[in-house]
Amino acid sequence: MKETRRIEWIDVLKGLGIFLVVYGHITQPRSIYIYSFHVPLFFFISGYLFQMPSGQRVVDFVLKKVKNLVIPYFLFSIITVLLRVVSLYLENDHDWLESLKNIYLVFLGNAQNGGNDAVWFLTCLFITNLFFYFYLKIAHKRWHVITFLFFMLLFSYIDSILLISRSIYLPWKVDVSLMAIFFFGSGYLFRPYIDIMFGVTHNKYAVCLLITLLFVMNWYSARLNIFVSGIEHVKFVSAIYGNFLLFFISAFTGIATFVLISKVITSRVVRYFGYNSLTVLGFHKIIIFFIGKFICPNKILMISNLVTTFATFLFLIPIIFIFNKYIFDYLRNDRKIPNSVRSNI
Numbered sequence: 001m002k003e004t005r006r007i008e009w010i011d012v013l014k015g016l017g018i019f020l021v022v023y024g025h026i027t028q029p030r031s032i033y034i035y036s037f038h039v040p041l042f043f044f045i046s047g048y049l050f051q052m053p054s055g056q057r058v059v060d061f062v063l064k065k066v067k068n069l070v071i072p073y074f075l076f077s078i079i080t081v082l083l084r085v086v087s088l089y090l091e092n093d094h095d096w097l098e099s100l101k102n103i104y105l106v107f108l109g110n111a112q113n114g115g116n117d118a119v120w121f122l123t124c125l126f127i128t129n130l131f132f133y134f135y136l137k138i139a140h141k142r143w144h145v146i147t148f149l150f151f152m153l154l155f156s157y158i159d160s161i162l163l164i165s166r167s168i169y170l171p172w173k174v175d176v177s178l179m180a181i182f183f184f185g186s187g188y189l190f191r192p193y194i195d196i197m198f199g200v201t202h203n204k205y206a207v208c209l210l211i212t213l214l215f216v217m218n219w220y221s222a223r224l225n226i227f228v229s230g231i232e233h234v235k236f237v238s239a240i241y242g243n244f245l246l247f248f249i250s251a252f253t254g255i256a257t258f259v260l261i262s263k264v265i266t267s268r269v270v271r272y273f274g275y276n277s278l279t280v281l282g283f284h285k286i287i288i289f290f291i292g293k294f295i296c297p298n299k300i301l302m303i304s305n306l307v308t309t310f311a312t313f314l315f316l317i318p319i320i321f322i323f324n325k326y327i328f329d330y331l332r333n334d335r336k337i338p339n340s341v342r343s344n345i
Helices: 002-026 038-049 058-090 095-101 104-108 120-138 142-162 171-197 204-229 244-264 268-275 277-295 305-326
Strands: none
Touching: 002 038, 002 244, 002 268, 002 277, 002 305, 038 120, 038 171, 038 244, 058 104, 058 120, 058 277, 120 142, 120 171, 142 171, 171 244, 204 244, 268 277, 277 305
16 A cells, blocks of 8 residues: 555656646746756656666666657657648748758757757656666665765766856767756665655644745745856756756755655646656647647737646647557556656656
8 A cells, every 4th residue: 555655646746747847838937946946856756766677687678768768759759840840831831841851850869859849858867767777786885876976966067167168968968967867866865765754744734834944945045046146047958057056955945845745635637647747748848839839829828827738738638648548558667666667757
């Protein structure tokens, strides 16, 4: 029973997180609050779910991650390119040919990925999984992992000075994975202590107080980061973090806030979208594009960010059904802990 409960709160957490992702991609200007932690949240979840496979060959592990992350990445990206080409062609826009040529960006893992700039997360998570897996092959003690994570932070900082500052980015977000590994590894290390740390969930007054405290810390540290560093907002995909200390405070307080919320609420709808967060990630930018272009070209619906967000999730339901039935059945692993745990979002 305990294991089932754990997987339920993880699905709730992913559902809340993917809602923030979609809403954050609709809001203009970008939300300082959401962008302070929503990407670290998903790397934290992935690390929490990661388990070092016992007796599995290296090639089998890599192929499993290719199936769960790389294949969906190419699938979402190529579908996006083709839909954009068809849309431009039907409008007699001659840029359709140029858009078709940009399909090579998909293979480079460019930030735009052929027009679907949300799926960068999948290639970055793939690289992060490989880095973490190969390190755990040679290091078995907890303090080894902690040391490794801080070295990754150091490399991330050096990369920001040598490459990012010159707008030089590595393919498949290898550079961004240096920071992603820190949150991934944190989720992995915190797994044995999550239930202990958030054991106040039976006391509703303590829960409300703690959620409020964490939210306030997250909100003010995120805004202080913007004030101190001068950036517009944290942009994880471009390795723009602002002040490192304030970034980590806002990221971890945001993660803790939503971990706590996910442990005290139950919602079948939230769990449904959390379970299908991979499909939501891959298609929500396409839905948002078509809502703005065809359904409400006069921006009537776009007046409300929340209305657009809920409309996006509504349109995603048949897509989720189709992909679950015909595409993802053979990709999706059994959702059981600890024998067969998914590490993709």
